[in-house]
Amino acid sequence: xxxxxxxxxxxxxxxxxxxxxxxxxxxxxxxxxxxxxxxxxxxxxxxxxxxxxxxxxxxxxxxxxxxxxxxxxxxxxxxxxxxxxxxxxxxxxxxxxxxxxxxxxxxxxxxxxxxxxxxxxxxxxxxxxxxxxxxxxxxxxxxxxxxxxxxxxxxxxxxxxxxxxxxxxxxxxxxxxxxxxxxxxxxxxxxxxxxxxxxxxxxxxxxxxxxxxxxxxxxxxxxxxxxxxxxxxxxxxxxxxxxxxxxxxxxxxxxxxxxxxxxxxxxxxxxxxxxxxxxxxxxxxxxxxxxxxxxxxxxxxxxxxxxxxxxxxxxxxxxxxxxxxxxxxxxxxxxxxxxxxxxxx
Amino acid sequence: xxxxxxxxxxxxxxxxxxxxxxxxxxxxxxxxxxxxxxxxxxxxxxxxxxxxxxxxxxxxxxxxxxxxxxxxxxxxxxxxxxxxxxxxxxxxxxxxxxxxxxxxxxxxxxxxxxxxxxxxxxxxxxxxxxxxxxxxxxxxxxxxxxxxxxxxxxxxxxxxxxxxxxxxxxxxxxxxxxxxxxxxxxxxxxxxxxxxxxxxxxxxxxxxxxxxxxxxxxxxxxxxxxxxxxxxxxxxxxxxxxxxxxxxxxxxxxxxxxxxxxxxxxxxxxxxxxxxxxxxxxxxxxxxxxxxxxxxxxxxxxxxxxxxxxxxxxxxxxxxxxxxxxxxxxxxxxxxxxxxxxxxxxxxxxxxxxxxxxxxxxxxxxxxxxxxxxxxxxxxxxxxxxxxxxxxxxxxxxxxxxxxxxxxxxxxxxxxxxxxxxxxxxxxxxxxxxxxxxxxxxxxxxxxxxxxxxxxxxxxxxxxxxxxxxxxxxxxxxxxxxxxxxxxxxxxxxxxxxxxxxxxxxxxxxxxxxxxxxxxxxxxxxxxxxxxxxxxxxxxxxxxxxxxxxxxxxxxxxxxxxxxxxxxxxxxxxxxxxxxxxxxxxxxxxxxxxxxxx
Numbered sequence: 001x002x003x004x005x006x007x008x009x010x011x012x013x014x015x016x017x018x019x020x021x022x023x024x025x026x027x028x029x030x031x032x033x034x035x036x037x038x039x040x041x042x043x044x045x046x047x048x049x050x051x052x053x054x055x056x057x058x059x060x061x062x063x064x065x066x067x068x069x070x071x072x073x074x075x076x077x078x079x080x081x082x083x084x085x086x087x088x089x090x091x092x093x094x095x096x097x098x099x100x101x102x103x104x105x106x107x108x109x110x111x112x113x114x115x116x117x118x119x120x121x122x123x124x125x126x127x128x129x130x131x132x133x134x135x136x137x138x139x140x141x142x143x144x145x146x147x148x149x150x151x152x153x154x155x156x157x158x159x160x161x162x163x164x165x166x167x168x169x170x171x172x173x174x175x176x177x178x179x180x181x182x183x184x185x186x187x188x189x190x191x192x193x194x195x196x197x198x199x200x201x202x203x204x205x206x207x208x209x210x211x212x213x214x215x216x217x218x219x220x221x222x223x224x225x226x227x228x229x230x231x232x233x234x235x236x237x238x239x240x241x242x243x244x245x246x247x248x249x250x251x252x253x254x255x256x257x258x259x260x261x262x263x264x265x266x267x268x269x270x271x272x273x274x275x276x277x278x279x280x281x282x283x284x285x286x287x288x289x290x291x292x293x294x295x296x297x298x299x300x301x302x303x304x305x306x307x308x309x310x311x312x313x314x315x316x317x318x319x320x321x322x323x324x325x326x327x328x329x330x331x332x333x334x335x336x337x338x339x340x341x342x343x344x345x
Numbered sequence: 346x347x348x349x350x351x352x353x354x355x356x357x358x359x360x361x362x363x364x365x366x367x368x369x370x371x372x373x374x375x376x377x378x379x380x381x382x383x384x385x386x387x388x389x390x391x392x393x394x395x396x397x398x399x400x401x402x403x404x405x406x407x408x409x410x411x412x413x414x415x416x417x418x419x420x421x422x423x424x425x426x427x428x429x430x431x432x433x434x435x436x437x438x439x440x441x442x443x444x445x446x447x448x449x450x451x452x453x454x455x456x457x458x459x460x461x462x463x464x465x466x467x468x469x470x471x472x473x474x475x476x477x478x479x480x481x482x483x484x485x486x487x488x489x490x491x492x493x494x495x496x497x498x499x500x501x502x503x504x505x506x507x508x509x510x511x512x513x514x515x516x517x518x519x520x521x522x523x524x525x526x527x528x529x530x531x532x533x534x535x536x537x538x539x540x541x542x543x544x545x546x547x548x549x550x551x552x553x554x555x556x557x558x559x560x561x562x563x564x565x566x567x568x569x570x571x572x573x574x575x576x577x578x579x580x581x582x583x584x585x586x587x588x589x590x591x592x593x594x595x596x597x598x599x600x601x602x603x604x605x606x607x608x609x610x611x612x613x614x615x616x617x618x619x620x621x622x623x624x625x626x627x628x629x630x631x632x633x634x635x636x637x638x639x640x641x642x643x644x645x646x647x648x649x650x651x652x653x654x655x656x657x658x659x660x661x662x663x664x665x666x667x668x669x670x671x672x673x674x675x676x677x678x679x680x681x682x683x684x685x686x687x688x689x690x691x692x693x694x695x696x697x698x699x700x701x702x703x704x705x706x707x708x709x710x711x712x713x714x715x716x717x718x719x720x721x722x723x724x725x726x727x728x729x730x731x732x733x734x735x736x737x738x739x740x741x742x743x744x745x746x747x748x749x750x751x752x753x754x755x756x757x758x759x760x761x762x763x764x765x766x767x768x769x770x771x772x773x774x775x776x777x778x779x780x781x782x783x784x785x786x787x788x789x790x791x792x793x794x795x796x797x798x799x800x801x802x803x804x805x806x807x808x809x810x811x812x813x814x815x816x817x818x819x820x821x822x823x824x825x826x827x828x829x830x831x832x833x834x835x836x837x838x839x840x841x842x843x844x845x846x847x848x849x850x851x852x853x854x855x856x857x858x859x860x861x862x863x864x865x866x867x868x869x870x871x872x873x874x875x876x877x878x879x880x881x882x883x884x885x886x887x888x889x890x891x892x893x894x895x896x897x898x899x900x901x902x903x904x905x906x907x908x909x910x911x912x913x914x915x916x917x918x919x920x921x922x923x924x925x926x927x928x929x930x931x932x933x934x935x936x937x938x939x940x941x942x943x
Contacts, residue, residue: 034830038837040538044866049537056535094448094623105622160658167666175662181439181627181650294655301622307797309830313623 088316107191109297119221124228132236151226235267276332468582468608481853540580574852644939695930697915726813752896871908
């Protein structure tokens with residue numbers, strides 16, 4: 001199968017997957033106890049007021065009609081072309097466009113995910129390789145210990161320790177939020193403050209946004225690195241024992257070439273899969289990190305919406321997560337095919 | 346050899362990280378300092394230039410004798426004001442909060458604490474409660490200079506302050522008052538969740554009449570003594586018709602949280618309001634150049650910036666790190682007590698008005714029997730909850746009306762706390778459904794609490810209540826919980842035996858508390874015509890002595906019936922840097938940012 005057919009098949013397969021996901025979420029949300037109508041009334045509400053609100057939210061329609069309305073919105077191409085995001089309906093709590101809400105929170109999540117992934121992959125792969133090369137040495141034990149600790153430590157605990165050290169005691173870095181409020185955010189092009197500030201040529205804002213990113217990304221990156229260290233190490237240990245590595249050494253290739261060009265390329269496939277999955281999860285919002293650092297991303301959004309039984313918002317978020325996971329899986333599969341030509345056969 | 350190269354790479358990477366982090370930190374700090382320095386130098390240069398000019402004027406006055414004296418003095422005063430203004434520009438207050446505006450800043454819809462808080466800074470009402478008030482009944486003029494009510498309290502006249510302008514320069518007149526209240530009532534059917542609907546504006550106000558340019562009259566549907574309380578709340582903020590369409594709240598599909606100043610006769614203007622995913626991420630308020638009370642020196646701080654934190658722990662860290670000047674709502678009791686010993690911050694204490702109470706579902710036997718409700722009430726231990734859960738920052742409550750307010754009593758003291766003798770004697774009665782209850786035949790019921798943080802420390806409270814009730818030896822309590830959405834549904838479905846609920850006032854008056862004993866939306870299925878008649882009677886008189894007696898009578902019946910049992914009243918606190926002054930935390934629960942100075 002050619003690469004193109006492979007990609008097209010993968011994309012087509014995502015449609016029933018998303019439909020299944022959407023249907024499940026639609027039904028589960030409506031089975032959960034809790035009425036989104038009642039949540040609009042903090043205190044007093046007459047039955048008439050409740051009924052007015054039910055009608056306003058479209059909850060007076062039969063279930064199948066609500067479902068069809070929702071599906072109809074998602075496939076509304078005209079809306080998509082006009083707004084740049086699918087019609088995911090109106091939030092049942094804030095009456096804002098769900099698509100708009102998700103896309104306003106997405107850049108914050110993406111920025112956090114990208115930098116965290118860079119830190120996690122950098123630390124994880126490098127230390128994993130070093131650990132496997134120094135098998136059973138003191139360095140190996142130290143790195144394994146580091147990996148276990150970072151993997152095991154609760155993310156909010158590590159986050160709070162960093163906040164206390166670098167924010168409260170040393171006062172080097174802010175304890176939370178995306179940018180110092182005294183600093184004007186850069187004009188929105190990508191929504192990523194680091195990129196937008198560079199596009200503006202504003203180095204001060206760039207450094208300020210980096211300062212704000214450092215603690216959450218380091219926290220998330222360190223936690224994720226533990227998993228990558230262990231995976232890289234295990235796979236490298238297996239690969240280094242294989243015949244082709246011995247053959248490469250026998251041919252007199254440099255040890256670094258054998259390690260990085262031969263062994264790591266083979267050992268990297270499972271790590272790449274894990275990176276892809278983790279990245280997709282991060283795009284859905286790192287709930288605990290975002291909460292600890294008051295990061296206005298998708299993780300906090302979903303938790304908020306679940307508490308409000310905001311059906312449309314949760315459905316919208318799940319659809320978007322589904323799309324993120326599918327896209328990332330697709331990219332990983334293509335990378336896989338690139339790294340290992342056998343997959344295309 | 347390879348190992349050594351790898352070791353060298355690690356060392357180099359580590360050195361690289363350290364050097365680049367340090368460089369980044371110092372570059373950022375230096376750039377920040379340079380920016381501040383440039384701004385300071387600019388302000389200083391401007392001040393020096395003004396002073397030079399002043400000195401030159403003085404020389405000219407001396408040279409010319411006293412001719413043109415008044416003119417020169419006026420010019421000097423103007424320059425001094427400019428110098429002060431130049432220095433004041435630097436004054437910005439950064440406030441951290443875990444709150445967020447729920448929906449909008451349109452008084453016709455907003456009905457949440459923070460939405461009302463921002464509205465109070467940017468909007469004007471006819472009257473307001475005097476800062477520091479202990480009763481909530483000390484009304485002072487705001488956009489109205491004076492007022493009076495007819496003898497039967499169903500017609501209220503207000504004489505408006507002249508020369509008041511909205512932030513866009515539009516002059517404020519009586520027609521705006523009529524427009525604001527007419528609009529609020531008009532929007533009730535389409536905005537059932539809004540404050541005017543919740544407060545029953547359509548039921549209370551019959552019509553609003555413009556008497557002349559600066560006089561307005563409210564015709565009410567019934568005698569209503571707490572009308573000033575209604576007039577002072579944010580749902581009664583006066584709107585600017587230019588930005589407030591008669592039949593539409595101020596947000597549209599394209600720009601849902603549009604920040605045009607619907608109501609803008611307050612000390613500040615909303616200069617920036619950004620939301621991400623339905624939550625606030627940035628709010629900036631700047632001094633309103635057209636504020637009617639500028640001459641008195643308000644607002645004291647020119648700019649307020651709000652930073653939004655996800656939880657109490659993050660907020661506590663931010664004030665501890667000096668990231669913000671002030672943390673207001675919500676820092677946990679443990680954290681605030683911890684911060685009290687911190688020399689880098691100042692803790693402000695105030696009166697609370699948030700109350701929690703226990704409700705009994707009368708549809709579920711044996712809670713249809715007043716004797717059982719009274720017996721369970723007597724076994725509660727409010728003091729233990731306040732001591733152990735709220736670390737004495739909340740106070741036991743023995744009347745649904747909080748202390749300080751007209752009509753507060755200690756009525757529920759009659760049943761006491763952990764009064765097991767009364768409980769055991771009462772329940773040991775064979776005529777009670779399922780009774781007699783004793784050590785061998787215990788009264789078994791479910792006690793529900795909200796589990797998603799809607800109320801403070803709910804689980805901890807429930808555990809203490811359970812312990813105290815079971816200590817009677819004749820009860821077995823099963824704790825059950827649901828998140829806010831599930832809790833409300835369970836309440837409406839009337840499936841909870843006993844449940845803890847809470848109330849935050851719309852206006853500070855016993856009228857906004859006393860009805861909780863029989864409020865239909867609490868779904869206890871309790872009705873009492875005598876209490877309701879006393880309540881209506883209290884509404885129809887301004888005689889405070891009589892009102893206090895009437896509310897006390899309502900409390901007496903409440904103790905006898907125990908449908909809704911008051912538990913505790915909260916305290917209020919704010920944490921600031923030590924150089925902040927003018928924080929008032931009174932019974933209104935309002936934060937008046939325009940009174941704060943640095």
